[in-house]
Amino acid sequence: MPTPLWTPNADWTATTLLTRFSQAMQVRHGLAGTDYATLHRWSVEHPEQFWAAVWEDAGVVASEPYTEVLGEWKFPGTQWFSGAKLNFAENLLAKGEDAQDAIRFVGEDGTRRVLTYAELRQAVAQCASGLRNAGVGEGDRVAAVVANCPEAVIAMLAAASLGAIWSSCSPDFGISGIHDRLGQISPQVLITVNAYHYNGKEHDCLGKVRKVAVQIPSLQALVAVPFTETPMNLQENEVAWSDFLDASAQTQTQDGAPAFEQFPFSQPSFILYSSGTTGLPKSIVHGAGGTLLKHLSEHRYHSDVHPGDRLFYYTTCGWMMWNWLVSGLASAATLILYDGAPIFPDMGRLWRLIEDERITHFGASPKFLGTVQKSGYVPRGQHDLSSLRSLMSTGSTLPEELFEWVYQDVADQMPLMSISGGTDLVGCFMAGNPNLPVYSGEIQCKGIGMGTEAFTAEGQPTVGEKGELVCTAPFPSMPVFFWNDEDGAKYRKAYFERFPDVWTHGDFIEITERGGVIVHGRSDTVLNPGGVRIGTAEIYRPVEALAEIVDSLVIGQPWEDDVRVVLFVVLRADTALEADLEQRIRQQIRTYATPRHVPARILAIPDVPRTISGKKVEKAVLQVLQGETVENTAALANPESLDTFRQLRDGLRNA
Numbered sequence: 205m206p207t208p209l210w211t212p213n214a215d216w217t218a219t220t221l222l223t224r225f226s227q228a229m230q231v232r233h234g235l236a237g238t239d240y241a242t243l244h245r246w247s248v249e250h251p252e253q254f255w256a257a258v259w260e261d262a263g264v265v266a267s268e269p270y271t272e273v274l275g276e277w278k279f280p281g282t283q284w285f286s287g288a289k290l291n292f293a294e295n296l297l298a299k300g301e302d303a304q305d306a307i308r309f310v311g312e313d314g315t316r317r318v319l320t321y322a323e324l325r326q327a328v329a330q331c332a333s334g335l336r337n338a339g340v341g342e343g344d345r346v347a348a349v350v351a352n353c354p355e356a357v358i359a360m361l362a363a364a365s366l367g368a369i370w371s372s373c374s375p376d377f378g379i380s381g382i383h384d385r386l387g388q389i390s391p392q393v394l395i396t397v398n399a400y401h402y403n404g405k406e407h408d409c410l411g412k413v414r415k416v417a418v419q420i421p422s423l424q425a426l427v428a429v430p431f432t433e434t435p436m437n438l439q440e441n442e443v444a445w446s447d448f449l450d451a452s453a454q455t456q457t458q459d460g461a462p463a464f465e466q467f468p469f470s471q472p473s474f475i476l477y478s479s480g481t482t483g484l485p486k487s488i489v490h491g492a493g494g495t496l497l498k499h500l501s502e503h504r505y506h507s508d509v510h511p512g513d514r515l516f517y518y519t520t521c522g523w524m525m526w527n528w529l530v531s532g533l534a535s536a537a538t539l540i541l542y543d544g545a546p547i548f549p550d551m552g553r554l555w556r557l558i559e560d561e562r563i564t565h566f567g568a569s570p571k572f573l574g575t576v577q578k579s580g581y582v583p584r585g586q587h588d589l590s591s592l593r594s595l596m597s598t599g600s601t602l603p604e605e606l607f608e609w610v611y612q613d614v615a616d617q618m619p620l621m622s623i624s625g626g627t628d629l630v631g632c633f634m635a636g637n638p639n640l641p642v643y644s645g646e647i648q649c650k651g652i653g654m655g656t657e658a659f660t661a662e663g664q665p666t667v668g669e670k671g672e673l674v675c676t677a678p679f680p681s682m683p684v685f686f687w688n689d690e691d692g693a694k695y696r697k698a699y700f701e702r703f704p705d706v707w708t709h710g711d712f713i714e715i716t717e718r719g720g721v722i723v724h725g726r727s728d729t730v731l732n733p734g735g736v737r738i739g740t741a742e743i744y745r746p747v748e749a750l751a752e753i754v755d756s757l758v759i760g761q762p763w764e765d766d767v768r769v770v771l772f773v774v775l776r777a778d779t780a781l782e783a784d785l786e787q788r789i790r791q792q793i794r795t796y797a798t799p800r801h802v803p804a805r806i807l808a809i810p811d812v813p814r815t816i817s818g819k820k821v822e823k824a825v826l827q828v829l830q831g832e833t834v835e836n837t838a839a840l841a842n843p844e845s846l847d848t849f850r851q852l853r854d855g856l857r858n859a
Contacts, residue, residue: 208641209611210619220638222505225261232257240640240649241719247653248677254653255284255497255680262500262534265298266290267466274678279705280695282678285469285493292473292492293364294464297325299536304512306533307354308561312401312544313432319354324361327354329462331362333450338425340392342367342465343472347391348521349373349382349413351400352543355429355445356521357530359395364473364492365462371475371487374522375400375409377816381838382416385477388487389687390422395445397431403545406432414439469493472684476524476627479815479839486698487687490630491680498631498681499531505652506635507565507594507621511536517567517596518546518554523817524627525567525598537565546572551581559587567596569818571755573606578754578776582613589615596621596636599818601723601741604645605749622647624723626709628699629681633673633709634721645745646720654679658715663703666715670724670739673711674703682707712739729822731760733767736800740822743771743803746796747789752779755812758803759826761856770856771803772825774812781808805859807852811845829853 217223226238233253235242247254252273259270268289275283300306300321307324309317319327340346346363350356350372363370371389373382375397386394396413399406410428417426428436429445438444470491477485503509515532516539519525532539540561546554546568558566576583583589592615597606602622610620621636624647633656634647642648650656658671665671686694702708712724724730724739731738740758747756755774760767773789775781786806793801813821816839824834828849837843 206643208643209607210616210642212619212639212641217639220508221510222508222637222639225257225505228261229257240637244650244652244719248655251653251677251679258497258501258653259285262497262504263299264290264496264500265295270469277678279678279700279707280682280692282682283470284680288469288493289466290469290493290496291365291367291464291466292471292496293328293361293462295496296361296531296533297321297328297462299511299534301536304536305538307357307539307541308514309354309541309543310557310561311353311542312404312548317354324354324358325461327358327449328361328365330449330451331358332365332462333452334448335362335366335368335393337450338393338448340366340368342467344368345371345389345391345475346393346395347371347373347386347389348395349375349377349386349397349409349416350395350429350521351375351397351431352519352521352526352541353397353429353431354541355395355397355431356526357539357541360530362462365464367465367467367471367473369472369475369489372521372526374520374816375407376402376520376841377522378838379412379415381816382413383419384484384836384838385487386416387420388484389475391420392422393425393427394420394423395427395429397429398436399432399434401432401544403548406434410436467492470684474527474630475687476527476630478627479817479819484836485839486694488627489684489687491684494680494682494684495527495630496531496534498629498679499528500534501652502528502631502635503532503535503537506623506632506637507596508638509535509537509565513537513564513593514540514562514591515565516540516542516557516561516563518542518569518572519567520816524630527630529567547575551576551579552583552586555583555587555589558589558592562591564591564593565596566592566594567598569599570597570602570606571600571818573597573602573610574748577606577609577613578751584614592618594619594621594636594638596623598623598625598632600820601725601744602645603741603745603748605745607642607644619648624711624721625651628683628709629679631681633675634713634723643718643720646716646718646722649719650715650721656715656721658713659703659706659708663706668714668717670712670714670737672702672727673709673713675707675709712737726822729759729826731758731767731769733760733769733800738769738797738801740820742797743769743793743801746792747771747773750789750792752776752785753789757809757812757820757822757825759822759829761826761829763804768804769801770805770807772807772809772812774810775808781806805856809845809848811842811848813843813845814841815839816841825849829856
């Protein structure tokens with residue numbers, strides 16, 4: 205048995221919300237024990253009991269009670285909490301005390317702003333009144349191209365209070381990237397920032413949003429937030445944020461709080477977008493109640509978020525983790541928002557944020573953690589990180605060496621929670637756990653209430669070997685539908701083609717005997733040399749552990765009636781890809797994986813193509829190398845990086 209990097213003691217587990225919930229469920233439902241495996245098994249086998257218990261334990265606010273938790277058990281189309289009437293925004297704003305900080309915002313340029321829960325409620329009421337004056341009502345779309353700032357949270361909650369549907373993009377999206385998303389959904393109002401700061405520079409946003417706005421005939425109003433000090437010269441049919449807010453709203457309702465309209469549990473409330481590079485992004489519609497319950501279960505039982513905790517995730521408004529972060533308000537947490545580059549002006553930027561804001565729950569991507577580790581920066585030697593109770597990571601697979609680095613150079617008295625899920629469920633299939641040990645390279649557990657399994661090619665669950673990530677039980681945060689998918693054909697094709705009545709997610713995973721999960725990469729980019737299935741993450745882990753390697757990307761190239769593994773590496777600035785380094789890369793892979801994993805070719809590149817949310821895009825690279833067209837380069841944060849592979853194409857075809 206491997207040795208855990210961290211194990212909770214009895215004093216720690218005694219205080220967690222998961223322990224309290226487990227004990228209550230043992231008493232109420234006669235469970236055999238309070239261990240997580242028993243609780244998880246019950247939550248999947250009795251979803252109607254489990255999700256009703258989450259509703260009650262979290263104190264969901266509803267104007268009408270539900271008459272039935274779970275309708276017909278089917279994929280897709282399960283009806284949840286029939287008869288209930290609630291409002292998503294009301295549930296996020298109901299728990300925090302008036303004087304408690306709801307949002308603490310820090311900008312890259314040093315700007316700081318604080319809103320209490322009372323001030324946030326009043327701002328939401330004013331924004332909701334402004335939206336109502338603009339003709340926005342139930343089912344209408346409110347879109348945004350905004351920085352991760354208080355106005356984004358205010359506008360999202362205001363839209364939800366009216367039953368409108370919210371959809372946001374990050375301001376670093378290009379014109380086509382914004383239009384490919386928002387142009388599909390015909391929004392009535394579009395909110396943007398005038399500009400934003402990143403890496404010490406100010407970048408215009410309003411100019412490009414205007415170019416998008418003229419292509420969306422449904423728009424009734426373009427609202428501009430003065431996010432930077434650069435003056436805004438507004439044009440006809442544009443309105444400044446301060447003028448859009450309706451100050452009279454605070455006299456229309458008690459204490460200036462919003463008037464929350466009431467809707468069914470599955471009221472469409474959010475549109476998120478797939479990040480793939482094949483065709484237009486899928487517009488995935490999520491419901492209010494499912495999103496709320498899923499986030500409550502993850503915040504409370506997996507992340508152990510208590511009232512007053514300070515919750516941070518490094519994210520933009522174009523990633524589902526922004527939605528996940530904002531839902532922390534439903535647990536009466538204080539949100540710490542940061543907008544800007546994570547390592548500007550230096551590697552200490554976000555670590556100083558932990559120290560200054562006394563962050564309890566800190567989340568970032570493996571790429572950020574790997575960048576800090578490669579730089580040699582030691583956060584625990586430079587900063588007071590004693591406030592931390594957990595460090596979370598998602599967006600891609602967290603390699604073993606980063607698990608070990610966190611416990612050595614960041615903090616060793618907390619769980620490192622690697623989590624994995626997706627935009628498709630606005631949550632996680634596998635998650636952290638405050639009551640379980642942390643093992644290197646392994647997600648701690650399956651998500652509560654989630655029938656997460658690894659399936660063989662024959663559709664049978666397997667433990668201790670690689671398989672397809674599936675979910676065998678319906679869950680409340682399944683998409684309500686896809687936009688412009690009237691008959692549901694795109695929805696069914698996305699998740700239910702491979703195995704009937706089972707959600708297939710598209711990841712390649714292994715469930716360990718302990719109940720942990722190892723992610724091996726996307727199953728649609730699994731390598732298959734000599735008929736052996738290899739997950740790309742199995743190569744990334746050992747390669748990126750080498751000090752000389754900054755980043756890497758691997759593909760399976762069709763070659764002589766088989767597939768050969770081709771590895772591309774981004775090297776440290778002072779390093780060249782010489783024969784000795786190539787040999788060490790191959791030896792590293794052979795030692796930590798198998799001879800089958802060893803690449804036939806290794807080439808140096810300047811940059812790895814990634815989506816705007818940070819995922820490597822092996823499929824797009826393979827398309828380029830095969831002379832095919834990448835249809836949606838707007839999904840990429842760095843589309844110019846594909847030029848390198850166009851230049852390498854002929855050479856790789858011939859040798």
